[in-house]
Amino acid sequence: MGKTSKKERRSSIMMEDKEGDDSQVQNLLVAPIAHPLADKKLTKKALKTVKKATKHRHIKRGVKEVVKGLRKGDKGLVLLAGNISPVDVLSHIPVLCEDNQVPYVFLPSKEELGGSCATKRPTCCLMIVPGGKGAKGEAHEDYKESYEECFSAAKELDNKLLATVAAGGMSSLKI
Numbered sequence: 001m002g003k004t005s006k007k008e009r010r011s012s013i014m015m016e017d018k019e020g021d022d023s024q025v026q027n028l029l030v031a032p033i034a035h036p037l038a039d040k041k042l043t044k045k046a047l048k049t050v051k052k053a054t055k056h057r058h059i060k061r062g063v064k065e066v067v068k069g070l071r072k073g074d075k076g077l078v079l080l081a082g083n084i085s086p087v088d089v090l091s092h093i094p095v096l097c098e099d100n101q102v103p104y105v106f107l108p109s110k111e112e113l114g115g116s117c118a119t120k121r122p123t124c125c126l127m128i129v130p131g132g133k134g135a136k137g138e139a140h141e142d143y144k145e146s147y148e149e150c151f152s153a154a155k156e157l158d159n160k161l162l163a164t165v166a167a168g169g170m171s172s173l174k175i
Helices: 006-019 022-029 040-055 063-072 093-099 110-116 144-168
Strands: 059-061 077-081 104-107 125-128
Touching: 040 059, 040 077, 040 104, 040 110, 040 125, 040 144, 059 063, 063 093, 063 125, 077 093, 077 110, 077 144, 093 104, 104 144
Parallel strands: 077 104
Antiparallel strands: 059 125, 077 125
């Protein structure tokens, strides 16, 4: 068993991803509190929206910035990574979002979330703030339509989650 180069390991990992369905593995790594969890379609659209919003600097990245934005009253869409360990790092953010009527959604991977916002580091949460800091709250034309679709889908998922919790508690959720 000799040494393998980074390139060989990376190519073998990529081959494994192409051969099998990676979504099942990612879902096993997701924290039990990661509800509502985005499906593949919403995840892909949200990551594309984050890429476009990053170009215009309409992103708050990291727990400190997101919490500060929520406490100041910024409106937008909060995206959280579901595979964070320990979960206590961001367990308070959904409560802040619900208090401020800001929709939030969990995405399966912190690596994909970090990669989409032009950083090499994995990111556990970010907030898309249309218009950026101190602006009138309008999304740039470049990503306005996709932002609105993600926003409405996240709001719908949040409403479903709240209705489920109000109706029968957490026991009816698949954990």
